[in-house]
Amino acid sequence: xxxxxxxxxxxxxxxxxxxxxxxxxxxxxxxxxxxxxxxxxxxxxxxxxxxxxxxxxxxxxxxxxxxxxxxxxxxxxxxxxxxxxxxxxxxxxxxxxxxxxxxxxxxxxxxxxxxxxxxxxxxxxxxxxxxxxxxxxxxxxxxxxxxxxxxxxxxxxxxxxxxxxxxxxxxxxxxxxxxxxxxxxxxxxxxxxxxxxxxxxxxxxxxxxxxxxxxxxxxxxxxxxxxxxxxxxxxxxxxxxxxxxxxxxxxxxxxxxxxxxxxxxxxxxxxxxxxxxxxxxxxxxxxxxxxxxxxxxxxxxxxxxxxxxxxxxxxxxxxxxxxxxxxxxxxxxxxxxxxxxxxxxxxxxxxxxxxxxxxxxxxxxxxxxxxxxxxxxxxxxxxxxxxxxxxxxxxxxxxxxxxxxxxxxxxxxxxxxxxxxxxxxxxxxxxxxxxxxxxxxxxxxxxxxxxxxxxxxxxxxxxxxxxxxxxxxxxxxxxxxxxxxxxxxxxxxx
Numbered sequence: 001x002x003x004x005x006x007x008x009x010x011x012x013x014x015x016x017x018x019x020x021x022x023x024x025x026x027x028x029x030x031x032x033x034x035x036x037x038x039x040x041x042x043x044x045x046x047x048x049x050x051x052x053x054x055x056x057x058x059x060x061x062x063x064x065x066x067x068x069x070x071x072x073x074x075x076x077x078x079x080x081x082x083x084x085x086x087x088x089x090x091x092x093x094x095x096x097x098x099x100x101x102x103x104x105x106x107x108x109x110x111x112x113x114x115x116x117x118x119x120x121x122x123x124x125x126x127x128x129x130x131x132x133x134x135x136x137x138x139x140x141x142x143x144x145x146x147x148x149x150x151x152x153x154x155x156x157x158x159x160x161x162x163x164x165x166x167x168x169x170x171x172x173x174x175x176x177x178x179x180x181x182x183x184x185x186x187x188x189x190x191x192x193x194x195x196x197x198x199x200x201x202x203x204x205x206x207x208x209x210x211x212x213x214x215x216x217x218x219x220x221x222x223x224x225x226x227x228x229x230x231x232x233x234x235x236x237x238x239x240x241x242x243x244x245x246x247x248x249x250x251x252x253x254x255x256x257x258x259x260x261x262x263x264x265x266x267x268x269x270x271x272x273x274x275x276x277x278x279x280x281x282x283x284x285x286x287x288x289x290x291x292x293x294x295x296x297x298x299x300x301x302x303x304x305x306x307x308x309x310x311x312x313x314x315x316x317x318x319x320x321x322x323x324x325x326x327x328x329x330x331x332x333x334x335x336x337x338x339x340x341x342x343x344x345x346x347x348x349x350x351x352x353x354x355x356x357x358x359x360x361x362x363x364x365x366x367x368x369x370x371x372x373x374x375x376x377x378x379x380x381x382x383x384x385x386x387x388x389x390x391x392x393x394x395x396x397x398x399x400x401x402x403x404x405x406x407x408x409x410x411x412x413x414x415x416x417x418x419x420x421x422x423x424x425x426x427x428x429x430x431x432x433x434x435x436x437x438x439x440x441x442x443x444x445x446x447x448x449x450x451x452x453x454x455x456x457x458x459x460x461x462x463x464x465x466x467x468x469x470x471x472x473x474x475x476x477x478x479x480x481x482x483x484x485x486x487x488x489x490x491x492x493x494x
Contacts, residue, residue, distance in 0.1 A: 026340060038056040038103070039488055044414050045402055063221040063290065066125065082138055099202075124213065131209065136203040166329070167262075200235070208227065220281055234266065241260050302336070344368070402416060416438070460481070
């Protein structure tokens with residue numbers, strides 16, 4: 001009788017196909033940030049390490065709170081449009097999506113001493129709020145005809161002792177040889193396949209901040225903050241493969257395979273904590289120098305993963321005296337806990353104030369992604385291979401941000417640019433990200449309104465499954481994406 005070869009292993013490990021050597025990618029995803037904050041901050045490319053006076057500086061350099069003269073409340077909703085091109089098997093497929101979000105929301109309580117008060121500590125501010133520090137929203141797809149060295153049946157020919165091997169066996173797409181190794185039934189007889197996949201990813205990291213800043217003699221500004229992060233990420237993947245030569249009637253060429261559909265669903269939720277310290281110094285009135293450090297963020301995650309495989313045949317498959325024109329198999333959802341520690345970050349910046357006409361600003365942020373770590377939580381899992389992959393794959397980068405603001409009476413005009421470096425040591429494909437931004441603002445006595453648009457571009461690589469080099473070649477999909485986000489900030493001073 002046909003039995004589940006790795007039944008015990010699957011019961012012990014759950015979704016093994018996902019669990020093997022995947023958490024290094026989770027560590028990178030939660031280590032990469034983006035320009036964040038209010039529309040004013042986004043309009044100048046996120047270059048706020050030395051600017052201050054805006055709630056957007058809390059997530060970069062809390063010393064900027066020391067420059068607040070009055071208390072204020074800000075709310076910043078946003079709308080993003082994301083377009084992606086998936087390139088694989090010599091074809092390109094496009095997809096898109098849009099989503100509403102809250103970029104930030106903050107409440108700042110400022111206390112400024114009167115001019116006749118001789119205390120050198122001139123002002124202070126306490127801030128509460130949230131900032132969306134990372135977005136995981138993306139849809140992409142690809143279609144084409146892979147070489148038989150890369151297609152899904154070549155993966156079935158690679159017995160990796162993982163969940164996918166069991167699913168294929170249970171849906172009669174593989175059998176066993178004399179040694180008990182899984183082998184495809186139709187691998188040598190099924191021609192080139194039409195194969196594609198749709199991937200839908202959603203989620204974000206949102207940081208809840210408590211921060212304090214103080215002003216010493218209008219010359220030195222210091223600040224500190226604690227961030228609590230709420231994280232949510234989902235990925236829904238649907239891979240299909242069909243035999244384009246399959247006739248509509250009963251086959252007479254000895255082949256049986258018609259099509260398959262593989263579904264993977266992953267949901268990850270968790271929380272993290274970090275801390276930031278910062279300082280801004282004004283050597284002269286027109287120049288501000290800023291520096292800040294952020295501790296590693298410690299996350300705890302719980303993931304739920306389930307997978308299923310459906311197969312259809314043009315000619316009945318006989319197993320144990322029974323015939324099948326289709327078959328389905330699924331694994332029970334697997335729940336797994338783990339922890340991630342992201343890298344330490346250090347930021348330096350300079351701002352030049354052009355009197356009442358505006359300012360210029362620039363930041364440089366250092367991050368070493370190889371410092372990220374995955375560790376166990378509520379289990380005895382061994383993440384040694386994932387941490388080895390982090391050390392081997394990732395390196396250090398410098399993220400650069402620059403911006404400018406022009407002041408025309410009550411109006412503001414802003415522009416900015418940010419370049420976030422490629423986190424990979426081997427840069428066969430440039431996976432850096434660029435952000436182009438601009439914005440407008442209006443200032444009144446007790447109210448301000450800012451708008452910003454940010455256009456970003458980037459490239460990533462994706463593999464639907466891995467194949468051992470001795471068996472075949474792992475397919476790689478190049479995903480080129482661009483995103484345009486519009487953010488509005490309404491602020492009320494009191």
